Amino acid sequence: MSIESIEKKTVDPTVRQHSFGSYLAGTEISGSEWVHVPLPRALMDDSFSSLSLKRRLDTGEIVMDESHANLIVGRVALADIAIVERGLEAAHRATKEWRAVPLGVRIDKFLTILHERFVQKSEELEYFLGLEGHPRELARWERTSMLLSTSPESRAYFRDQMWHEIHHNDRRNIVRRLPDGVVTLNPPANAPMASVLLAGLSLAAGNAVVARAPRSSPLGVMWAVNELLGYALAEVGAPAGCLSAFCGDPQPMLDAWLASPYVNDIMYFGSSENGLSFERKCVESQKKPILELAGNDIVVVWRDANLDHAATALLEGFFGSGQLCMIPNQVVLHPDIADALIEKLVAKTAELYPGYPDEDGVLLSPVLRHEKFYKFLEDAVGKGAELIVGGHGIALDGTRDSAGFFLEPTIIRIDGLADSRRIDAVKYETFFPLLPLVVIERGDDDDLLATIAEFINTNLYGLRNSIWAKDQGVIDYLIANIVNGGLLVVNASHIAFGATVPSHGGTGLTGGVSGEANHPGLRTTHVQGLIVADGDTPPIHR
Structure with missing residues (x-):
């Protein structure tokens, strides 16, 4: 197969290089400029060589061929605005x-x-x-x-x-x-x-x-x-x-x-x-x-929750090294189970490891820039949060390395919900593996539930929220009173998908002034009423 050919083709996963033109109304169109894509493994092994070759290819200094397959996986034609307007x-x-x-x-x-x-x-x-x-x-x-x-x-x-x-x-x-x-x-x-x-x-x-x-x-x-x-x-x-x-x-x-x-x-x-x-x-x-x-999702773990299941779900906060909008970003813990839940979560976190994306079992992804991670962590610790685990850069082999592509899954503990948003990692979205665990103050159950609902409803963001509890009264109260967010999950994976249920969308800083759960087939349509009579009945206006 010639890499210069722009003919439509069925891609075999074993083929190392791919080429796509602009897709204009069902027709593939070549271009004079191309964007070349480095192989993820190559970027992780030798980013300098991969990016250097990419620049030479993008500028047209050289042309992609099979000799580049160990570094470059393919290319896509750059479209000019004239082609976009035709589309x-x-x-x-x-x-x-x-x-x-x-x-x-x-x-x-x-x-x-x-x-x-x-x-x-x-x-x-x-x-x-x-x-x-x-x-x-x-x-x-x-x-x-x-x-x-x-x-x-x-x-x-x-x-x-x-x-x-x-x-x-x-x-x-x-x-x-x-x-x-x-x-x-x-x-x-x-x-x-x-x-x-x-x-x-x-x-x-x-x-x-x-x-x-x-x-x-x-x-x-x-x-x-x-x-x-x-x-x-x-x-x-x-x-x-x-x-x-x-x-x-x-x-x-x-x-x-x-x-x-x-x-x-x-x-x-x-x-x-x-x-x-x-x-x-x-x-x-x-x-x-x-x-x-953005999302800044909240997970509530009540005192009667199945802690093994809850800890497994909280581990999703580190999937993709936290670089997903719909994962747990902060956790509200009932004080009765806080210590036990933290112990289980720390043990499960130790099982995560970096690796190439095509390897089984890998859930962490490279984080290209680490500055914001350290800034948020420093802010949290400086305002009284306790660093439980993590906090360092790591290399591909899992050893600590400030110059590594990866970050350790990091857990911090914050005691007290009332003033927790003084900490930036609670108030704002984080897009790296930093999970704040907020232990709510002790009090009457009714007061605690009202406080939790208010905390979630005043979140600046509103993508997903989830609850771990067994008491049906607790579940019913929170379902009735949590109005912020596009999706609410009870006793299930925070990132779970479901038939008929929208997978994206939300309120506040997540979806804007008209934000809501996003079923694309419905959000890109509008409602019309229609009344149809047979034509043989006289008009009746009331």
């Missing part, structure tokens, strides 16, 4: 046809084919997630989300939400959701492929989608667009313009989307600061902003 125009034309296609095709058939494709391509899917630096176990977790979101149960729920009909007074009364039109998607650099695959539900709703592939990790996006989303669309005969994807810098592409008369919605992943600023630009440009920003 938006094609999407605008396509949605006029696609939105009229029956739900039986868009939801039942398209999502069924996509679901089957996830199964058929599972090894390649995990492989490309690995090229983004995702440990194998986390790649399998992400694949689970894709399968559940397209499962028969989820399809049935989605279809009911899209068209709900009753008969009343000889009339058909219908509440339906209509596609917004052209949806653009700006995924995060840490999980681009999985985020772009969320667009499958927006496509099923009748929208057209234009996605950006980040320059830092574009391969997975372009593979998924070609081999998963694009394949399923073609199988149901969707207009080619329903899907386009381009690799490029975020700002020029976002500016083009804001300026385009064809764009209706912009799904934006990023930091809260940047996302909320972008939200204002969307409103000014009359685009619907759908924000997926």
Whole structure:
């Protein structure tokens, strides 16, 4: 296979190099400039050589060939704004046809084919997630989300939400959701492929989608667009313009989307600061902003919780070295079980180790910059927090090394909930392996529960929260009174996915002024009421 060829191809996971052009309305288009992607193993072994070779390839000084396979895994064409605008125009034309296609095709058939494709391509899917630096176990977790979101149960729920009909007074009364039109998607650099695959539900709703592939990790996006989303669309005969994807810098592409008369919605992943600023630009440009920003999730462990299970769930706070938005970021502990829970969690934390993403059992990922970790840790200890375990950089072999790519899973203890947000690691999102355990003050159970609910509801963020308790009264109280967040989990994995249940989205700094749980098929649609009579009945206005 010639690496210079830009012909569409089925990627074999054993092939070491891949090449993708821009994906314009179902057609792959070559480019004059390319972004080259280093192999994750090579970056971890010799980042200088990998990045040096990447720069030479990106500037065109040399051309990628098979001799670079030990360092460079592939390339993606850079798109200019003219091509992006062609994609938006094609999407605008396509949605006029696609939105009229029956739900039986868009939801039942398209999502069924996509679901089957996830199964058929599972090894390649995990492989490309690995090229983004995702440990194998986390790649399998992400694949689970894709399968559940397209499962028969989820399809049935989605279809009911899209068209709900009753008969009343000889009339058909219908509440339906209509596609917004052209949806653009700006995924995060840490999980681009999985985020772009969320667009499958927006496509099923009748929208057209234009996605950006980040320059830092574009391969997975372009593979998924070609081999998963694009394949399923073609199988149901969707207009080619329903899907386009381009690799490029975020700002020029976002500016083009804001300026385009064809764009209706912009799904934006990023930091809260940047996302909320972008939200204002969307409103000014009359685009619907759908924000997926930072998370600062809270886990409550009540005094009757199964501590073994709770400790295992809290370990998820270190998955990907804390560089995931929907993992535990802080824990509120009942004082009766605090010491026992901490002991169990420390023992489980010792079992985590760094490694290459394609190795089984690895859950930690490299953290490229460590300054904020040490700044947050210093702030916490300086304000009275106790360092329980961790606090250092480590090398690939697990030995402490201030210059290592990894950070030790780090646990701190804070006594007292009332003033705990004086500590930055409690108040703000952390995107590294630092987990604060906050032991609540002793008191009457009713008072403690009210305090916990208020603490969660006043969190600046609102992605996920979870509870570990057995007392049904405690569970019922917290379910009734916790109103912040897009997802609430009880006695289960904090990062669990569920059929019909949205996997992303939230309130506050997580989702912006209109933030809520994000079911992309619903967030990229709007409600319309419909009344249909037979024409033989005289009009009755009351």
